[in-house]
Amino acid sequence: MASLDFKTPVIREQEDAMVVAHNTRIGLVLFAIYVVFYGGFMALSAFWPEVMRKPFAGGANLAVVYGFALIAAALVLALVYMRLCRKSK
Numbered sequence: 001m002a003s004l005d006f007k008t009p010v011i012r013e014q015e016d017a018m019v020v021a022h023n024t025r026i027g028l029v030l031f032a033i034y035v036v037f038y039g040g041f042m043a044l045s046a047f048w049p050e051v052m053r054k055p056f057a058g059g060a061n062l063a064v065v066y067g068f069a070l071i072a073a074a075l076v077l078a079l080v081y082m083r084l085c086r087k088s089k
Helices: 016-045 051-053 062-084
Strands: 056-058
Touching: 016 051, 016 062, 051 062, 056 062
Parallel strands: none
Antiparallel strands: none
């Protein structure tokens, strides 16, 4: 049976500070976009719940459609982040 060898040194990848700064900026911009989108959902829920109750698409109310859109937006923004932060070869 294999055992864990804790004496083997861990080799860590060295990242350029400019690349880290670039990726951080992109992440913060995409995060800000999502926060605005989520803030719209929260504002509608808190101040205009009657709008969220109205049927929107296919019989589902706006709250359900907006909720699924938030999930989809998170996935899309994650893919955008992955694409923009790829290492060039």
